[in-house]
Amino acid sequence: xxxxxxxxxxxxxxxxxxxxxxxxxxxxxxxxxxxxxxxxxxxxxxxxxxxxxxxxxxxxxxxxxxxxxxxxxxxxxxxxxxxxxxxxxxxxxxxxxxxxxxxxxxxxxxxxxxxxxxxxxxx
Amino acid sequence: xxxxxxxxxxxxxxxxxxxxxxxxxxxxxxxxxxxxxxxxxxxxxxxxxxxxxxxxxxxxxxxxxxxxxxxxxxxxxxxxxxxxxxxxxxxxxxxxxxxxxxxxxxxxxxxxxxxxxxxxxxx
Numbered sequence: 001x002x003x004x005x006x007x008x009x010x011x012x013x014x015x016x017x018x019x020x021x022x023x024x025x026x027x028x029x030x031x032x033x034x035x036x037x038x039x040x041x042x043x044x045x046x047x048x049x050x051x052x053x054x055x056x057x058x059x060x061x062x063x064x065x066x067x068x069x070x071x072x073x074x075x076x077x078x079x080x081x082x083x084x085x086x087x088x089x090x091x092x093x094x095x096x097x098x099x100x101x102x103x104x105x106x107x108x109x110x111x112x113x114x115x116x117x118x119x120x121x122x123x
Numbered sequence: 124x125x126x127x128x129x130x131x132x133x134x135x136x137x138x139x140x141x142x143x144x145x146x147x148x149x150x151x152x153x154x155x156x157x158x159x160x161x162x163x164x165x166x167x168x169x170x171x172x173x174x175x176x177x178x179x180x181x182x183x184x185x186x187x188x189x190x191x192x193x194x195x196x197x198x199x200x201x202x203x204x205x206x207x208x209x210x211x212x213x214x215x216x217x218x219x220x221x222x223x224x225x226x227x228x229x230x231x232x233x234x235x236x237x238x239x240x241x242x243x244x245x246x
Contacts, residue, residue: 068159072225073164073198081159081223081240095129096244098221100204102195108133114192117204121219121244 002043007072007080010103010111015084016063022053028113032093048116059089062097077114086120096121130192130203133226133234138185138207151236155169158239171239182212200227200237201224209243219244 001010002117020038029035029045035040042051064084072079080101084096124132139158140147152158152168159165187207195202203224208217225238 016148030215034193036193039189039191040194066162066242068158068242070159070164070225070240072195072238073227074198075196075198077196079202079223079225079238079240081221081242083242083244098204098206098242100202100209100240101238102193102202104196107148114194115202117191117193117202117223119189119191119204119221120147121206121221 003071003078004068006103007067007078009099010080011064011067011082014101016066018052018060019061023049025049025052029116030112030114033113033116037116037118038120057088060088061087063094064086072102073106077102078111079103083121126192126194126201129226129234130190130201133203133224134187134190134205136140137224138187141175142182142184146172148172148175152239153235153237156236156239158241161243180211184210186210187216193224198227200225201234202226206244 014080026045027048030050033045033088034043035048037051042048062084068081070079078090082099086097087094097120099118101110104114106112149168149172154167156168157166158171165171185207189206191204193202197230202222205222207220209220210217220243224236226234227237229235
């Protein structure tokens with residue numbers, strides 16, 4: 001797949017999984033993966049998924065506004081930068097968010113998330 | 124310097140230079156550097172600075188809200204994720220923005236910007 005297809009397929013897969021079954025995100029991360037969520041630093045697939053599954057809301061729906069991507073260097077990684085809206089169940093207004101991922105190739109020819117930084121964009 | 128000090132010093136230097144003298148950003152980029160500005164892809168220090176100096180506003184002031192950073196892998200790079208406000212001269216309301224940088228070490232022990240992705244967060 002070309003880089004744009006990889007980026008868009010990743011974004012679709014990530015947020016669809018997040019909204020349907022957050023525990024299913026575990027296989028996108030590895031032990032060395034890092035998440036910074038609203039300034040809180042978490043490392044490792046297990047800890048990252050524990051954080052995501054224990055967020056103080058049950059149901060949510062991400063709507064993606066923009067997807068930008070760039071190759072990250074000679075190791076074959078890709079940076080993916082996303083902006084969009086996050087609608088929490090029972091809330092009137094959606095929250096705006098920005099998130100960046102650094103995808104790195106696996107030995108099996110897939111990608112995993114090495115870096116993940118998430119921020120809400122408060123109005 | 125520790126990573127947090129590097130990230131914060133870079134952010135301070137970048138936006139101070141942007142607001143005072145955009146042409147001075149040239150030495151932060153190299154020929155292989157990439158900028159995606161509101162979806163437009165630009166490569167190389169000269170082209171990037173030409174884009175930034177020709178933006179359709181003269182004076183602006185960035186105010187930084189958040190700075191997140193993570194190491195980007197074994198090559199010694201660092202990801203820096205910034206959110207903040209951009210006040211254009213003569214405009215009543217500031218614009219919200221998010222921007223990510225991938226800093227890579229130079230042979231001289233400094234960092235340059237390999238990747239730069241900028242997005243306004245429209246209300």
